Amino acid sequence: MPLNVEKAWNSMDCPRRVAVLGASGSIGGNALDVIRSSNGKLLADVLSVHSDIAKLVELAKIHHPSTVVITNEKADRSLLSELPKSTEILFGQDGLNAVVRRNEIDIVLLAIVGGAGLRSAWNALEAGKMVALANKESLVMGGSLIMELAQEKGGQILPVDSEHSAIYQCLLSRRFDCNSPFSSHKPRTWIVNEEVERLILTASGGPFRTWSRSELRRATVADALTHPTWNMGRKITIDSATMMNKALEIIEARWLFNVSSDKIQVVVHPESIVHSMVEFVDGAIIAQLSPPDMRLPIQLALYDVRRLQGTTRRLDWSQMTTFHFIPPDPERFPAISLGLEVAKVGGTAGVVVNAANEVAVDAFLNGRLSFDRITTACQKILENHQFEIKPTLERLFQLDAWARKETEIWISD
Ligand code: NAD
Numbered sequence: 001m002p003l004n005v006e007k008a009w010n011s012m013d014c015p016r017r018v019a020v021l022g023a024s025g026s027i028g029g030n031a032l033d034v035i036r037s038s039n040g041k042l043l044a045d046v047l048s049v050h051s052d053i054a055k056l057v058e059l060a061k062i063h064h065p066s067t068v069v070i071t072n073e074k075a076d077r078s079l080l081s082e083l084p085k086s087t088e089i090l091f092g093q094d095g096l097n098a099v100v101r102r103n104e105i106d107i108v109l110l111a112i113v114g115g116a117g118l119r120s121a122w123n124a125l126e127a128g129k130m131v132a133l134a135n136k137e138s139l140v141m142g143g144s145l146i147m148e149l150a151q152e153k154g155g156q157i158l159p160v161d162s163e164h165s166a167i168y169q170c171l172l173s174r175r176f177d178c179n180s181p182f183s184s185h186k187p188r189t190w191i192v193n194e195e196v197e198r199l200i201l202t203a204s205g206g207p208f209r210t211w212s213r214s215e216l217r218r219a220t221v222a223d224a225l226t227h228p229t230w231n232m233g234r235k236i237t238i239d240s241a242t243m244m245n246k247a248l249e250i251i252e253a254r255w256l257f258n259v260s261s262d263k264i265q266v267v268v269h270p271e272s273i274v275h276s277m278v279e280f281v282d283g284a285i286i287a288q289l290s291p292p293d294m295r296l297p298i299q300l301a302l303y304d305v306r307r308l309q310g311t312t313r314r315l316d317w318s319q320m321t322t323f324h325f326i327p328p329d330p331e332r333f334p335a336i337s338l339g340l341e342v343a344k345v346g347g348t349a350g351v352v353v354n355a356a357n358e359v360a361v362d363a364f365l366n367g368r369l370s371f372d373r374i375t376t377a378c379q380k381i382l383e384n385h386q387f388e389i390k391p392t393l394e395r396l397f398q399l400d401a402w403a404r405k406e407t408e409i410w411i412s413d
């Protein structure tokens with residue numbers, strides 16, 4: 001076991017040093033809330049933002065990180081002088097690559113949005129770090145390579161996505177041999193293969209759950225950004241509206257839990273209380289429930305799946321509660337079948353779909369593409385690409401660039 005992982009496991013008394021990548025975002029903000037209320041058990045040692053230096057200055061004054069990273073080299077630097085004098089300032093992807101490998105970092109919280117997160121996931125895992133992973137896109141793009149790397153270097157991925165955190169918790173219900181704290185926290189592959197019948201991912205259904213196909217064609221940016229249960233960044237909010245978020249999560253689950261796509265099912269659950277479920281071969285289903293509050297999966301990941309008191313909201317069972325479970329509609333939300341297909345074929349399909357989706361979402365947000373054509377763009381670019389079963393990391397980056405260009409051309413045609 002690499003020294004830094006061992007140290008993280010054995011040192012709950014010491015502060016655990018966290019690198020918060022994507023600190024200015026929705027997950028970043030929730031993570032910093034968790035860190036602030038940890039009574040010194042967690043420490044934000046590194047903060048990264050892409051361009052929002054005003055926010056970085058505000059956060060640095062609260063958290064006193066040793067280092068900050070600004071990934072957009074063209075960001076306006078005029079406010080940097082307001083950072084505390086002792087703060088080291090790094091720039092660009094090189095800055096991120098360096099900080100995630102540092103010995104003093106116990107855990108990397110990867111809350112960067114989109115394919116831009118892949119390099120950091122790679123570097124952190126190559127250095128044998130624990131990665132609290134919110135950035136699902138990195139697993140969608142390179143799940144097979146990433147899981148192999150984590151295995152080889154002794155790094156560990158702790159899911160932050162609420163569905164995957166829920167599944168992780170459900171799988172931990174099958175934990176027998178808890179003597180070694182290291183092995184006890186890893187769901188074992190044999191449990192997933194032999195005892196698990198299926199993983200059931202829940203989906204809120206987004207703002208358009210009840211909209212007809214013709215209404216979906218007219219959906220505006222404002223409509224799509226109004227999520228009924230979660231308050232998130234713009235890209236994932238649009239992904240939730242198309243249900244491409246669930247497609248990405250199917251692919252994420254396929255790699256993270258090493259299950260085939262036919263063992264993954266999606267069910268719409270508009271209340272967002274049951275965060276996902278695992279059905280075992282004997283027919284028992286274990287579910288994880290809590291109010292929709294990302295601080296819970298974040299805290300669980302940062303504490304290595306230990307249960308500590310936190311500040312997250314509680315369910316109130318004295319109130320009348322009704323939960324609904326509805327099968328997704330493949331006609332109105334074709335993204336689900338697309339996600340299952342990509343999870344099934346693997347190879348280069350994930351990187352292409354992810355890139356096409358990022359470009360299409362951006363085009364929708366900028367008024368260049370109608371809502372219902374976002375998923376069509378992903379399907380078309382996937383069909384047009386030359387599939388490869390075992391790409392290298394560098395090949396993934398080449399295909400990412402290719403798919404982005406092709407999608408731009410498809411949109412402007
Ligand atoms: P967000 O848009 O609110 O924040 C994104 C963060 O990434 C910001 O700090 C931004 O500065 C940084 N960033 C943007 N572009 C970058 C680039 N090119 N290089 C480096 N940094 C960059 O997004 P979010 O909602 O916090 O989501 C972050 C990730 O977490 C996404 O992958 C999303 O799918 C996942 N996630 C989010 C939620 C949620 O509740 N928000 C839930 C589950 C998973």
Ligand code: MG
Pocket residue numbers: 161162163249
């Ligand atoms: Mg999710």
